[in-house]
Amino acid sequence: MVKFVRWLLFPFSILYAAIVLLRNWAYDNQLYNSTSFHFPVIIIGNLSVGGTGKSPMTEYVLRLIKPHLNIAVLSRGYGRRTKGFRYVNIDDSAELTGDEPLQIKRKFPDATVIVCENRVRGIEQVQGQVDAVLLDDAYQHRKLRPSFSILLLDYESLQHPILPLPTGNFREMLPACKRADTIVITKCPDTVPAQMKFSIESRFRKYTSVPLFYTKIGYQKLQMKNGLLLDDTQLGDTVALVVTGIAKPQPLVSYLKPKFKEIIHLSFRDHHQFSPDDLDKISQTFQHIDSLQKVMITTEKDLQRLPSSFVDQHPLYFLPIDQVFLFGDAHMFDAIVKRAFSS
Template sequence: MRILRWLLLPISLLYACITWLRNRLYDHSLLKSRSFQLPVVVIGNLAVGGTGKSPMTEHILRIVKDTFQVAVLSRGYGRRTKGFRYVETNSLATEVGDEPLQIKRKFPNTTVAVSENRCYGIDKLQAQHDAILLDDAYQHRQLKPSFSILLFDYASMLQPMLSLPTGNFRDSLHESKRAQIIVITKCPSNIPEQVKEDIKTRLAKYSAATVFFSRIAYQTIINGQGATLTTEELANKSVLLLTGIANPKPLDAFIRPLAEHVYPLVYSDHHDFSAVDIKHIQEKLQSIQATNKIILTTEKDYQRLPADFCASQPIFYIPIQQEIVHQEGDTFEKLIKEAFSRA
C-alpha cells in the first residue's frame, strides 16, 4: 500500500496545485466567501481525519456553554440523509452522523445541527444563538469564519506533509495562515523541549497563530446503563477491543497494560455496522476462551451500534477529552472566550 501511494505522487502534485489555486482564488476574492454578524468559530485540520476535532468541540463547549448560547453545526459525516437537520438525543447515527449524535447526547441542552451547506445552516441557526461552532469546516472556503482553530496530530508534525493520495493532507502547511489558534493534538506525556520548539518554529514560517499542545485524557469506562468499570476491574477481564476510528493505535496502547488480554477488532473510520458485522462481533466475543470478558469500544463507535445489541451484550465504551498541557489551559480558555465574545 505504501509503494502504491508513492506511485501516485504525480497525482498528489496535481492535487496540490489545484487546492493551491482554489485557495488563492478565495484569498483574492475571485471566489466569494460569506461572513456573518455573530461569532462563527471553526475547528478543522489540514489532514484527513484523526486529529481529534470532536473532543476539541466538546472541550470548547465546556468552556463557553454557560456563558453563550452556542449552536454546534456539522456536516454529519457518514449520515444517509441530506440537507439541514436538528440532532436529537434519540436520533440515529445514520440520520445525523455519529459525532454530532455523540455531542448532542453529552450536551443535551446545546443545539446541534447538521448541514452540508454550512452557510445555509448558519442562516437557520443564527437568530436564536449568540455564536456558531463548526466542527470541521476549515476547507469550507465559502464560509468566512470570525475565528479558526486548526488541529495537527503530533505524529504528523514529525514527518513530511504530503498531499493526497500519497500523503494524508488536503491542504499545504501554507494554509495554516488563516488560523488564530493551532493545537498539536495526541501529544505524548513528555514532549522534549527541543521538539516542541522545532514544531513552533516550523509553524511560525506560515502562521502567526498561538500554538498549544494537547493530549488524550481517557475517562472512566462506562456502559449504556451508566455502570462504570474501574481499571482494577478491567485487570481481570479479557477485552474484545472494537474500533471504527481513524487511528485506533493510541487506544490499543492504553488498554493493553490494563486488561488481562486484548483482542483487537478493527473497522474503518465511521464504519456503518451491518447485521453481518454484528454477527461477526458476537462470534468473535464467543471465541474468546474466558468467562470474564467484555466488548470495549470508543464513544463514537458506540453511537453507531444497534441499541438492542448494546443492551444484550457486555459492552462498554471509553470517553475521551482534550487536555491542554504545559499549564497553558487558562490561556487557551481566555482566547476561546474572547473568540465567542466578538460581534
C-alpha cells in the same frame, strides 16, 4: 503494498496540491466569494484527513462557552444517509445525523446541534435564534469566512513527511495554517521533549505567529451506556475485545493494552456503518474468547453507530476522552476562545 500504491499516485498528489493552492489563491484574492456573519462563527478544523481530535475539542469549547452563550454546534454530519438541514435529537440514529453530532447532542442534550452539508445555509437557518455558532471540520469550507479558526494537527503526523492526498493524508500543506487564529497540536505524549517542541514551532513560525498549544488525550473511566463504571480492580485477569471504527485507533489500543490480560482488536474504517454481518462477526469473536472474565470495549463515537439491541446484549463499555492541555496553558487557551466568542 498500500504504501507502494500510494507512492505510485504521487503525480496525482502534485496535481491535487496545485488545485488546492489555486483554489485558496482565488478565495484569498476574492475571485470566489466567502460569506461572513455579524455574530461569532468559530470553526474547528484540520489539514489532514481524520484522527486529530475534532470531537473532543468541539466538546471542550462547547463546555467552556455554553454557560455564557446560546451556542449552536453545526456539523456536516459525515456518514449520515440524509441530506440538507436537520436538527439533531437525542433519540436520532447515526444514519440520520452522523455519529459525531449525535454524540455531542447526547452529551449536551439541551444544546442546539444541527447538521447541514452547506455550512452557510446552516448558519442562515439559525441566525437570530442563537448567539454564536461552532462548526467542526470546516477549515477547507472557504465559502464561509469564520470570525475565528482553531486548527488542529496531531503530534504523530508531524513526525513524518507532510504529503498531500492521495500519497499522504493531508488535504492542505502547512502554509495553509496562516488562515488559523490559533493552532493546537493534539494527541501528544505525556512529555514533549524541548527539542521536538522547538522543531514543531519553528516549522509553523515560517507561516504564522498565532498562539500554539499542545494537548494529550485524557482517558476517563470505562463505562456502559447506562453510566455503570467498569470495576478496574480485576482488569489484569480480564480479556478485552476492542471494537473500533475510527481513523487512528492505535493510541486507544496502546492505552488499554497494559491494563488487561489480553487485547483482541477488531478494526473497521472510520465512520463505519456496522452491518448485520459485522455485528455477527463481533459477537462470534467475543463468544469464542476462552476466558471467564471478558468485556467488550468501543469508543464513544462508535457507540453511536452500534444498534441498541446489540449494545444491550453484550457487556459493552466505552471509553470517553477529553482534551488535556500541556504546559499549564489551558487558562490561556480558554481566555483566547472566550474572547473570540465575545467579539
